[in-house]
Amino acid sequence: MTKILFSDKLDKCVERWKSAGLTVMGPVQRANIKTYAAVEHASEFDFGLILTDRSIKDLFFPQTEPMLRYTIKKDAINTDECLPPREQRIIFGARACDASGMAIDDPLFGWDYKDEYWFQRRNESVIVTIACTNADEFCMCTSLKMAPDSTKGSDVLLRPLENSKGWQVEELTERGREAFKTIADLLQEGSDTAAPVAAVAEKFDLDACVAWLQNPENFDSKFWKEISMRCIGCASCTYLCPTCHCFDIQDEGDTYSGIRRKNWDSCSFALFTLHTSGHNPRSTQSARWRQRIMHKFNYFPSKFNANSCSGCGRCSRECPVDMGITETLQEISKLSQ
């Protein structure tokens, strides 16, 4: 017997969580975009999506957020620090790749300076992941040694039932158990079997790729130029990526008042590393693409012991010129044979 949450109870659950003061969020389709957003009713969720266009990162690390407001007067300078509004949230129906992406970034946002914006939202959120039973040709979690039902970063894992009537419930963390206590009477014990998880083909040999990337001789390989020749240098891959985390701090305003903001930034942009002198250490698009790959599979793991990629495949799925991590690592796999 396992704990089961039947779909027809979900609307009651949403109500229950809302009245307990939680904002309920999940995958929706709105204004011709698939994204995670707050809902009023369970009927707004779209669990049929393989994956949202935008990643769950948006909910923890928004594209722009205020850090500081300032006013400067003749005799006084005033600053007000801004933190995200306090909000307890439950994100219902995340994907395993998105949830694990957040766990991948936790050590990054906490290794020296503890990023309050990130951790406040992380601590105030419960992630309920639904294991995937469908995948598309861009999904690549298994190539990253993860799976459609990985538990990393999730507080609760749900497995869709074979009869499509609901989900088996596996509470993983204290935070998850706490949130599900609120709906304990809406869960049932049952023996319904879970549907098999999606079959996601392994697309490259990750260990071989990492070894190739770690070899200093390959830093100047002509491979980088060839693979990225068609890259147009937009930030579609980095901004849709659940684990890409670079940001820029910008002041908006004038001498007398304004606001300091934390904005997404991308290693794809030429401006990203441009020095004041005019010198750019990453002067070509191939050097920028190499940086993205090296960062994810060489530098980041050497520091945090995990690859900075959770295999969602959005980079390849959405690339305007059909590039992406999958193709690059497939080609590196071939080179390292």
Added chain:
Amino acid sequence: MSIEEQYRKRAMELLSGGAVKMVIGYGRGSNAERRRPVFISSPEEVNRLVLDEACIANLSGYLVNEGLLSDEKRVAVFLRPEGIRAINILAAESQLDAEQIVIFGFDVSGNEVKALKGIHVEEFEDVIGAIKEHAPEMGNEELLEKIEQMNPQERFAFWKEEFAKCIKCYACRQACPMCYCRRCIVDSNQPQWVNTSSHSLGNFEWNIVRAFHLSGRCVECGNCDRACPVNIPLRLINHRMAQEVLKSFDHFAGMSKTQEPVLASFKKDDSETFIL
């Protein structure tokens, strides 16, 4: 011989004889529906070239990549009529020398791909003239009509919702052959003319600045629309601006390589006095 075979053969001849140093065309993509840009520099590789109805992207933007044409050698490129118009504009705006560009022209209607006769940009003026008279359908006429029917408040609300999705990834700019500025106004930070933040004001600023900058220059290839990862129908804005320019100045962008840019030229007898 199919057009794909004809163009592979032509590419082979041009590369073997040294007439061009590179052919920019389409190759197979990561799934059956996708095509991706390929850069062919040796005759042995011409079989990578694919030409069928899925070859949609306008490849002309690659021609202005830094350094590509600076050795004065020729480059061949696969182009639909919109791409050919883009070559004219780039030449008219002194971004390239049209003599260096060898065109593999083609057009797609339905599932049929047909070759366009000619090699040099001047040879396609009739094709372009015909488009000016009868614009091909974009496939989003219904939405366009709906927006036309809206009052200004409704239209503002529509675009507000669309721009709210913008994340300033600048895929529209990077995919656009007309956005060739080495340093875009939004990347100029001494001073920072345009806010970099992707909030409602910032998103409006960005998308409107770009729309104005493309007025009278956009060839409606749809690269921006397809590149946008958050599905903003950007093409509609540029289409509307192109219509305005056509109506007001009888200017259809990319007619010839000597056509004066509509918003960067003036006449002494212009009825408006403010500009002088």
